[in-house]
Amino acid sequence: MSxxxxxxxNENPKVDSDPLIDSLLEECLGGLTPPDLSSxxxxxxxxxxxxxxxxxxxxxxxxxxxxxxxxRTNRFxxxxxxxxxxxxxxxxxxxxxxxxxxxxxxxxxETAQVDDVSVVDEKPADTPTADEMAAEVADGAAxxxxxxxxxxxxxxxxxxxxxxxxxxxxxxxxxxSQYAKSIEPSSAExxxxxxxxxxxxxxxxxxxxxxxxxxxxxxxxxxxVRVLGRSPDPSELASFAKSKDPNKRPDLIRTLVESPEYSAxxxxxxxxxxxxxxxxxVASKPIIASAVEQDVxxxxxxxxxxxxxxxxxxxxxxxxxxxxxxxxxxxxNQGQSAERYAQLATWLRPETRSQFSEAVARSxxxxxxxxxxxxxxxxxHRLTPxxxxxxxxxxxxxxxLTQEFIAADHDPKKLIQWIAMTxxxxxxxxxxxxxxxxxxxxxxxxxxRQYTQSxxxxxxxxxxxxxxxxxxxxxxVDADPIETIASVAPDFKADVVPENDQPDFWSTxxxxxxxxxxxxxxxxxxDMLEHIALSKLSRREKAEHVILAVTGRRxxxxxxxxxxxxxxxxxxxELLGLRDIWWAAxxxxx
Amino acid sequence: MSSSASKTTSGQGKxxxxxxxxxxxxxxxxxxxxxxxxxxxxxxxxxDDLTQDTFVSILMKPFEQYSSAATAGxxxxxxxxxxxxxxxxxxxVVLMEQIQEIxxxxxxxxxxDHGERIxxxxxxxxxxxTERSRWAIEMRFRDQLSRAEIAAALxxxxxxxxxxxxxxxxxxxxxxxxxxx
Numbered sequence: 001m002s003x004x005x006x007x008x009x010n011e012n013p014k015v016d017s018d019p020l021i022d023s024l025l026e027e028c029l030g031g032l033t034p035p036d037l038s039s040x041x042x043x044x045x046x047x048x049x050x051x052x053x054x055x056x057x058x059x060x061x062x063x064x065x066x067x068x069x070x071x072r073t074n075r076f077x078x079x080x081x082x083x084x085x086x087x088x089x090x091x092x093x094x095x096x097x098x099x100x101x102x103x104x105x106x107x108x109x110e111t112a113q114v115d116d117v118s119v120v121d122e123k124p125a126d127t128p129t130a131d132e133m134a135a136e137v138a139d140g141a142a143x144x145x146x147x148x149x150x151x152x153x154x155x156x157x158x159x160x161x162x163x164x165x166x167x168x169x170x171x172x173x174x175x176x177s178q179y180a181k182s183i184e185p186s187s188a189e190x191x192x193x194x195x196x197x198x199x200x201x202x203x204x205x206x207x208x209x210x211x212x213x214x215x216x217x218x219x220x221x222x223x224x225v226r227v228l229g230r231s232p233d234p235s236e237l238a239s240f241a242k243s244k245d246p247n248k249r250p251d252l253i254r255t256l257v258e259s260p261e262y263s264a265x266x267x268x269x270x271x272x273x274x275x276x277x278x279x280x281x282v283a284s285k286p287i288i289a290s291a292v293e294q295d296v297x298x299x300x301x302x303x304x305x306x307x308x309x310x311x312x313x314x315x316x317x318x319x320x321x322x323x324x325x326x327x328x329x330x331x332x333n334q335g336q337s338a339e340r341y342a343q344l345a346t347w348l349r350p351e352t353r354s355q356f357s358e359a360v361a362r363s364x365x366x367x368x369x370x371x372x373x374x375x376x377x378x379x380x381h382r383l384t385p386x387x388x389x390x391x392x393x394x395x396x397x398x399x400x401l402t403q404e405f406i407a408a409d410h411d412p413k414k415l416i417q418w419i420a421m422t423x424x425x426x427x428x429x430x431x432x433x434x435x436x437x438x439x440x441x442x443x444x445x446x447x448x449r450q451y452t453q454s455x456x457x458x459x460x461x462x463x464x465x466x467x468x469x470x471x472x473x474x475x476x477v478d479a480d481p482i483e484t485i486a487s488v489a490p491d492f493k494a495d496v497v498p499e500n501d502q503p504d505f506w507s508t509x510x511x512x513x514x515x516x517x518x519x520x521x522x523x524x525x526x527d528m529l530e531h532i533a534l535s536k537l538s539r540r541e542k543a544e545h546v547i548l549a550v551t552g553r554r555x556x557x558x559x560x561x562x563x564x565x566x567x568x569x570x571x572x573x574e575l576l577g578l579r580d581i582w583w584a585a586x587x588x589x590x
Numbered sequence: 591m592s593s594s595a596s597k598t599t600s601g602q603g604k605x606x607x608x609x610x611x612x613x614x615x616x617x618x619x620x621x622x623x624x625x626x627x628x629x630x631x632x633x634x635x636x637x638d639d640l641t642q643d644t645f646v647s648i649l650m651k652p653f654e655q656y657s658s659a660a661t662a663g664x665x666x667x668x669x670x671x672x673x674x675x676x677x678x679x680x681x682x683v684v685l686m687e688q689i690q691e692i693x694x695x696x697x698x699x700x701x702x703d704h705g706e707r708i709x710x711x712x713x714x715x716x717x718x719x720t721e722r723s724r725w726a727i728e729m730r731f732r733d734q735l736s737r738a739e740i741a742a743a744l745x746x747x748x749x750x751x752x753x754x755x756x757x758x759x760x761x762x763x764x765x766x767x768x769x770x771x
Contacts, residue, residue, distance in 0.1 A: 020699075020763075021762055023625065023629045024712050025759075027709065028713060029728060037624075037641055037645075038620070041612075041642050045646050045650075048650065313690070314686065
């Protein structure tokens with residue numbers, strides 16, 4: 001890559017450049033075609049062979065000299081060895097005789113340990129794999145090229161024609177399952193009570209007073225947003241408020257998750273959640289969409305994702321196994337083991353990926369990670385830290401939910417319902433003196449209150465679409481909104497959908513300014529926005545008015561500054577700017 | 591060193607091994623290895639060096655080929671490991687996940703013919719870009735202009751130029767992947 005080219009892409013190499021496309025474009029347009037290196041390679045090869053020969057010759061000479069020298073000492077050594085051997089044999093015989101005299105037999109436990117399948121990291125057969133040979137070659141050793149039994153393509157074709165091949169012994173690095181013993185599924189009430197009890201005990205032990213519960217309409221909104229991805233519409237609000245049924249909350253949750261009436265919304269929302277949030281770059285849209293729609297069993301889903309995803313080991317570990325190994329690629333760091341990384345990496349090759357995916361799908365780690373991911377969706381943070389062996393106080397909750405999830409035939413709808421039904425989920429975001437020590441910063445959140453979460457941008461969009469009675473397009477300008485925003489915000493990244501559900505102000509606006517979003521204007525607020533736009537207030541005051549109207553609070557200095565910039569950039573159509581501010585504020589409100 | 595190619599029959603059902611001369615091996619596979627190393631992020635000079643290293647490592651003993659795909663895969667693996675070793679020796683940060691993704695993309699898109707097809711496909715996809723996007727890409731890669739110069743030529747901001755090129759490259763990637771699948 002040319003120096004100038006490097007300057008262009010060096011700002012954020014990971015995000016900004018596509019080395020594959022860049023190199024091809026440089027060849028295509030820049031004329032950087034592959035050179036003919038034959039003569040250089042042959043010359044280097046000759047030199048290396050010559051160096052090798054000289055090394056061999058000098059090694060032989062040294063060996064001869066050493067052999068001569070060693071002959072004289074050999075005689076002495078031979079006699080010494082014989083004497084030492086006799087001494088060792090005598091000791092062993094003596095020991096055995098003594099032990100026999102004391103009842104030399106395995107105890108029951110020792111027998112059990114010997115018979116038990118121990119957790120041993122075994123390497124596959126002695127035949128070196130292509131990777132191992134390649135690694136040796138990279139370090140300068142001359143090795144035999146791979147024979148047909150380990151060529152990647154032939155093995156890949158063999159494994160493709162042998163589906164369901166039983167797991168080789170070497171996949172025991174996931175350990176024996178602690179959930180192997182099947183249980184009868186418990187009732188939802190029993191599971192929810194267990195979860196709430198564990199939290200109560202933890203709060204009580206640490207003298208934390210949980211926040212008060214959300215008022216009913218706030219609880220309702222929270223459930224709708226997390227389960228369906230949108231706010232309840234006025235009729236749903238009214239219907240719920242009117243009901244005096246003491247079981248209306250669990251009944252509502254059950255309805256949202258399982259009734260055909262909400263099925264389409266449920267599938268669309270959770271497909272989005274899995275793709276954009278829970279599974280990261282391991283997610284494959286066709287696999288996820290099909291799995292959510294057709295209730296594909298969890299192990300099969302995981303197996304498909306691992307097998308067919310193009311993601312690397314770090315992504316699979318983080319998103320499927322709930323394990324962080326970013327640092328372990330190079331070294332051990334805070335529980336991340338380089339050895340474990342190396343072990344797992346050997347099984348991610350194309351020829352063994354299928355078997356690896358089966359083992360992952362059956363592992364406890366994958367099940368626990370799934371439960372942790374669903375929990376994180378509801379609460380904004382994982383139930384337990386990133387770790388293979390967690391000693392978190394909330395581990396019993398994770399264990400119970402995982403066990404019940406497996407007992408319920410891996411039905412994620414059940415898991416979603418249990419979590420939504422807990423009292424923990426109904427707590428407000430109220431921070432008090434008695435719960436302020438419970439924070440995510442501490443590294444072990446105890447969920448004694450709701451932690452700050454933002455909506456998905458798409459959730460806001462869906463909510464607006466649901467309540468709008470009509471829509472119209474305020475855009476009367478030809479300017480590309482992306483370029484308009486880019487000219488104002490120096491750090492803006494176009495076409496980058498926020499990776500988490502906490503996008504910045506500018507990304508939110510960019511998302512809302514997509515063609516689909518432009519026409520979805522909340523008519524009810526148009527009068528207010530028009531009134532503000534036509535007033536004699538300064539830009540600052542107008543921005544402040546809108547944010548106050550949406551959030552019920554004054555804007556922070558940063559919000560105000562960003563909002564004023566928006567109005568400045570939309571000087572020719574201030575109503576549009578006020579609309580953007582309204583949306584951005586509405587998104588940050590929850 | 592040079593010897594005529596020989597075929598070895600090795601038992602029932604096993605593929606026949608073929609001994610290639612070094613010249614044959616280099617002639618057939620060097621372009622693919624070089625392009626592969628460039629896609630990992632090597633400069634042309636680095637790719638030259640590592641390509642030579644890769645072949646020298648393998649050719650210290652007579653090389654037997656069972657299939658061209660297996661040979662190409664093996665060469666890429668050796669080149670990959672060499673690349674990682676060199677980067678680490680130089681103390682440079684290696685983003686393993688990104689490198690592995692590129693490796694997988696190359697295997698999927700370009701491994702069959704050493705990259706010829708993906709190049710042709712890229713040329714076709716370039717024609718499908720909008721005029722502005724294609725200009726930006728040509729100014730960047732053909733004319734070696736800086737971002738400021740490209741932005742000035744297109745009468746947009748530098749950030750706008752950066753975003754335009756990012757989008758264009760993404761479109762090219764999607765187009766290439768779509769056509770080759």
